[in-house]
Amino acid sequence: QKAVELSPQDASVHYNLGNTLKVLGRLEEAEASYNQAIVLKADFAEAQINLGNTLKELGRLEEAEASYNQATILQINYIEAYSNLGNILKDQGKLEKAINAYEKAISINPNYSDAHYNLGLTFKLLGKLEEAKACYKKAIELNPNHSKAYNNLGNVLQEKGDTEEAILVYKKALLINPDYIEAHNNIGKSLKTQGKLEESINSFKKALLINPNYAFAYNNIGNALKDQGKLEDSIKSFKKAILINPDYSDAHNNLGNALKDYGKLDESIDAFKRAIALAPGNSVTHKNLSFA
Numbered sequence: 001q002k003a004v005e006l007s008p009q010d011a012s013v014h015y016n017l018g019n020t021l022k023v024l025g026r027l028e029e030a031e032a033s034y035n036q037a038i039v040l041k042a043d044f045a046e047a048q049i050n051l052g053n054t055l056k057e058l059g060r061l062e063e064a065e066a067s068y069n070q071a072t073i074l075q076i077n078y079i080e081a082y083s084n085l086g087n088i089l090k091d092q093g094k095l096e097k098a099i100n101a102y103e104k105a106i107s108i109n110p111n112y113s114d115a116h117y118n119l120g121l122t123f124k125l126l127g128k129l130e131e132a133k134a135c136y137k138k139a140i141e142l143n144p145n146h147s148k149a150y151n152n153l154g155n156v157l158q159e160k161g162d163t164e165e166a167i168l169v170y171k172k173a174l175l176i177n178p179d180y181i182e183a184h185n186n187i188g189k190s191l192k193t194q195g196k197l198e199e200s201i202n203s204f205k206k207a208l209l210i211n212p213n214y215a216f217a218y219n220n221i222g223n224a225l226k227d228q229g230k231l232e233d234s235i236k237s238f239k240k241a242i243l244i245n246p247d248y249s250d251a252h253n254n255l256g257n258a259l260k261d262y263g264k265l266d267e268s269i270d271a272f273k274r275a276i277a278l279a280p281g282n283s284v285t286h287k288n289l290s291f292a
Helices: 001-008 012-021 027-040 047-058 060-075 079-091 093-108 112-125 129-143 147-159 163-176 182-195 197-210 215-227 231-244 251-259 265-278 283-290
Strands: none
Touching: 012 027, 012 047, 012 093, 012 215, 027 047, 047 060, 047 079, 060 182, 079 093, 079 112, 093 112, 093 129, 112 129, 112 147, 129 147, 147 163, 147 182, 147 231, 163 182, 182 197, 215 231, 215 251, 231 251, 251 283
16 A cells, blocks of 8 residues: 555556455455556556456456456457456356357467366356366366366266266366365265265265365265165254255255155145245255145
8 A cells, every 4th residue: 555655656556456455355445456557557457357356256247247358358368368257157157158258268278277177167057968078078188187177077977877987087086186075975976876875975974074064965964864764864964954054955855855754744844845935946845845
């Protein structure tokens, strides 16, 4: 701030102050500093990028998109701008536009593994599994330590019904990052698909060793225990998931099913109603309630 007082017309000073404020979590002040930098230097593409990043953290996605777009106009081969633009478009559900942005980033630098990875995520959201699979494989080829690409490749393989290969791929993600919670959780889900319930539960428990507040693991343990016929333990596990995340609609629904099977119909109905309140569009929960 002293530098700003000494050089109020220097765009880079305002830009650097914005960077410092952003690191400190003072996002509105950072936004003001980046805007002032842009006023002083209209072609300041880096300031547009960081302004976009700040607006994204503030939840103002359309404004962030506009900043990233402006950065691409100012520097037509600005790969970070296209990558960030793709991310913000994906977050808004503008998937076709996101694909265009990622493909532009890749055209600038074909070896940009994260752009291939993010393109894969977008194809997956569109249900284009083969395209997603190819993108994840390319990201791994370019960066063999891309654990997230391995994990998401596993998700595609699992969705395509190739459970055994999916498990192998998840394990590769864990070789790179042994504390990768999602990979442990995904192995557990794949093992459950194979009917290997004890092994499945062990994988979910590994996730909980890393993060004891990982609600997804408790929910998945509950499902496995229910499949084993251990309804009382299953109910306890679903309740733990809900204690961690009271708005976890799937856990409420699963709790409802377990309570129904356990003969506690009133509590079951309450659980289904809570799940519907949290996710009104879930037809499965509505159906479960009708049969309770």
